[in-house]
Amino acid sequence: MMKPETKPHIFYDYNRKDVDDATLLKLYRGMLKPRMIEEKMLILLRQGKVSKWFSGIGQEAISVGITAVLDKDEYILPMHRNLAVFTMREIPLYRLFSQWQGKANGFTKGRDRSFHFGTQEFNIVGMISHLGPQFGVADGIALANKLKKNNKVCAVFTGEGGTSEGDIHEALNVASVWQLPVLFCVENNGYGLSTPTNEQYNCENIADRGKGYGMESHIIEGNDILEVYTKLKDLVEDMRINPRPVLLEFKTFRMRGHEEASGTKYVPTDLIDEWGLRDPLLNYEDFLLAEGILSVEKIQEFKDEFKHEIDDNLEIAFAEPKIQSTVANELSDVYKEFQYQEVKENSENENIRLIDAISQGLKQSMERHDNLIIMGQDVAEYGGVFKITEGFVEQFGKDRVRNTPICESAIVSAAMGLSINGYKAVVEMQFADFVTSGFNPIINYLAKSHYRWSENADVVVRMPCGAGVGAGPFHSQTNEAWFTHTPGLKVVYPAFPYDAKGLLATSIEDSNPVMFFEHKALYRSIRQDVPTDYYTLPLGKASILKEGTDVSVITYGAGVHWALETLEQNPEVSADLIDLRTLVPLDIEAIYKSVKKTGKVIILQEDSLFGGIASDISALIMENCFEHLDAPVKRVASLETPIPFAANLESAYLPKEKFKEILLNLLSY
Known part of the structure; x- marks a missing residue:
């Protein structure tokens, strides 16, 4: 470090106050x-020994x-x-x-x-x-x-x-x-x-x-x-x-x-x-x-000390070999290791709706984890637009159930900060569509932190999603494919109250970021007997709802109920019906086992076709089960348009009706 030859003036009027x-x-x-x-x-840098410097x-x-x-x-x-x-x-x-x-x-x-x-x-x-x-x-x-x-x-x-x-x-x-x-x-x-x-x-x-x-x-x-x-x-x-x-x-x-x-x-x-x-x-x-x-003299002493420290440490760093890794190591570091702990359900059940199961699961998780914070627009006294957190403020207080300004990005980022400092966070997107306003920190912060510097993101983002309720282009999307494409995120999409409660509990237990999809049209239309106490279900384990020999039907979310209705109307069809329940991790084993048995596959998703998860599942089947197939893999999905508002247009947009036609055509292939 060279000083000017002329004696420099002191530019600032330094005030040491009481600094020793x-x-x-x-x-x-x-x-x-x-x-x-x-x-x-x-x-x-000039010598080419470092590549970039700010x-x-x-x-x-x-x-x-x-x-x-x-x-x-x-x-x-x-x-x-x-x-x-x-x-x-x-x-x-x-x-x-x-x-x-x-x-x-x-x-x-x-x-x-x-x-x-x-x-x-x-x-x-x-x-x-x-x-x-x-x-x-x-x-x-x-x-x-x-x-x-x-x-x-x-x-x-x-x-x-x-x-x-x-x-x-x-x-x-x-x-x-x-x-x-x-x-x-x-x-x-x-x-x-x-x-x-x-x-x-x-x-x-x-x-x-x-x-x-x-x-x-x-x-x-x-x-x-x-x-x-x-x-x-x-x-x-x-x-x-x-x-x-x-x-x-x-x-x-x-x-x-x-x-x-x-x-x-x-x-x-x-x-x-x-x-x-x-x-x-x-x-x-x-x-x-x-x-x-x-x-x-003291200046020179300090400079000599730091020069030696810098040179000695550079020598250590330069002598260190180039980093080596394996594909297995790289993949294993995308997520923090999570040891699933099964909490068995109790024998007492009650018949509740999907929305009740989610509310109950969230409430019992709040009771179980003192460090769990819920954040979202109108989630406190109002109870959220779907009333899932109604009554939570009275039980847990406003410190833990927090209304937020309309700023999805800042709240997702704040959830990451809570995780860094020892808390769990559940962020409610008022509608899954609004996640676009929080996309950056989900994709670039939550998803990448563990792979980059071994820091987990103990965050669940709740995503009320889906069409069928006449909500139009900005309140009806089922946008899971945006996130299944992003390494580092887990994606859960239950179709039944029992699954929703147990999978939500596990998602909150898991210290990796989870996108938890909840279909709005199923909130109050689907009921099921659900254990009253806290319990967990494993992520990455599909549910086999029906077993048959003619065809494998693979679906999730509202598609599960469309498929059930179609199969009930066509009892002659002998089908394996697989409810994926979680999309990341994906139960590949269950899919391959079914495909190898039936030889025919139809994949049903509510999302529009191109770039959806059905395409990836189809590709996996073609690559790994090709010799077992007796027909091309069929994908059924919504139209390649935004979601319309009018009931007749929305019905034509959704794949429910064409699923039957494509299924029967596949069986006759």
């Missing part, structure tokens, strides 16, 4: 170490100051340019270097790079590239802290560019409504990649938005380490006593490109020169020298 000398030196060392690591990384040079004071005021068991959610968060938490450097090289001593087994990882050991939750969900995850972590009454806060970072994302607006609103103890830290460094701030937002300061959210906010000189440290120290101490969210805008600058390949040609030279004078490390170093707290 030891802390002043700790802050200096906290900035010096990541600066030296970064300078080494830039050399290695530089935080010039912004170290923010990460150092925030991390210094937080306890080590308080979560921090950093971004690309927050290397100092990791070094201040004393993560061994060889592990960071291995992470950046995709080696086994890193945190993601070579499956992700940079700071895209988390570690419970150091209470750090790294980012995903979609940026916005990070704020919602912080909400969930903070909610868990608040429920625990542990007087802890958490801090989450983003850049000024990220604040334009809808997820961040949603999360800020939720944090304000719920008064969650989160430090929302915006590093305003002038450019979102190459886009300057005047092309990103039209308010004077990002902190001004705090007023709109009813949230305390502050503008902080991000390159003045003492301002960052002293202001944050006071804030955090008060937030632990008076929990609330605080929006912080740190004025700073990115001295290098978004990442090194992008360069800085789009930045005016005089702007870079101006901010160069505000270098947080060099200015603070001169201040400490002027105050007699630091000496030239």
Whole structure:
């Protein structure tokens, strides 16, 4: 690290307040170490020894100051340019270097790079590239802290560019409504990649938005380490006593490109020169020298210490062999291992509807798991639009049964945060169609976290779905194929009250993310004798409702009842009727066994045909049971249109009527 030949001035009026000398030196060392690591990384990048680098040079004071005021068991959610968060938490450097090289001593087994990882050991939750969900995850972590009454806060970072994302607006609103103890830290460094701030937002300061959210906010000189440290120290101490969210805008600058390949040609030279004078490390170093707290000799001592540490740890990382894995290892890490524990049903039954079974199963799970939180629109006093949680507030209280603003993405992300901090969450989508507004964190956060850094997502997303009730294009979809396509999610789709109650209990027990589909048309039309007490049923085990020799009928959800009705009207048909019950995991064994017996297969789904799960099941059968087939595999599904509203149009859309025709044609093949 070279200092200018001319003696630099001290740009900032440093105010040490009551900060002792030891802390002043700790802050200096906290900035010096990541600066030296970064300078080494830039050399290695030019040598081709690392593949990519996102530089935080010039912004170290923010990460150092925030991390210094937080306890080590308080979560921090950093971004690309927050290397100092990791070094201040004393993560061994060889592990960071291995992470950046995709080696086994890193945190993601070579499956992700940079700071895209988390570690419970150091209470750090790294980012995903979609940026916005990070704020919602912080909400969930903070909610868990608040429920625990542990007087802890958490801090989450983003850049000024990220604040334009809808997820961040949603999360800020939720944090304000719920008064969650989160430090929302915006590093305003002038450019979102190459886009300057005047092309990103039209308010004077990002902190001004705090007023709109009813949230305390502050503008902080991000390159003045003492301002960052002293202001944050006071804030955090008060937030632990008076929990609330605080929006912080740190004025700073990115001295290098978004990442090194992008360069800085789009930045005016005089702007870079101006901010160069505000270098947080060099200015603070001169201040400490002027105050007699630091000496030239001590600086060199620190540099020698860090140089040896960096070089020694790089040697370890470079010597580490390239990561090796197997297909079995890769597949086994997609989900957290779940040991199914059977809870047998009691002998006392009652005849209840599907909707009652789901409500009962959810209620008994709430009684069984003190750490289970239900979240969704209108789920508290109102009981949800289908009244499944009616009466829950009276029994469990509003801390555990939580109305949410209309912001599916933030709530799914918050559910992930709850899971990280030791809670279970059930999120009710008011209608399965609305999941599109929460698609990003489901697909990119819940589904991928265990594979990426061994962090489970203990979240069940309840999905009231399906047509047949005249609800039109935005309240009638059965969109399970969006999720069966996504590794890391489990997908459950019961057709009967007994199955719904037992499978919901197991889904909540399972610490992997589960999409739990509930067909609205079946809610009040299907009744069954159901055990009154809590019980579980295994995921991935189909139900054989009928046994025959002529044909295998494979279906799930409302399709099960359409198939039953058709077979009852055609008693001459000898059919195996398989109710899949869960789509992921899928009971392949039951499917293959039936196909090998009957030789003919028809797969019925309510979803439209192309890209649905029936296509995948058909392909699996063709690939693995071809020699046992006596006819082509038939798929029956809804029209390739959105779902219409008018009753006659909806009836023509659904596959119920054509199922009989295609079934009989298949039998005569």
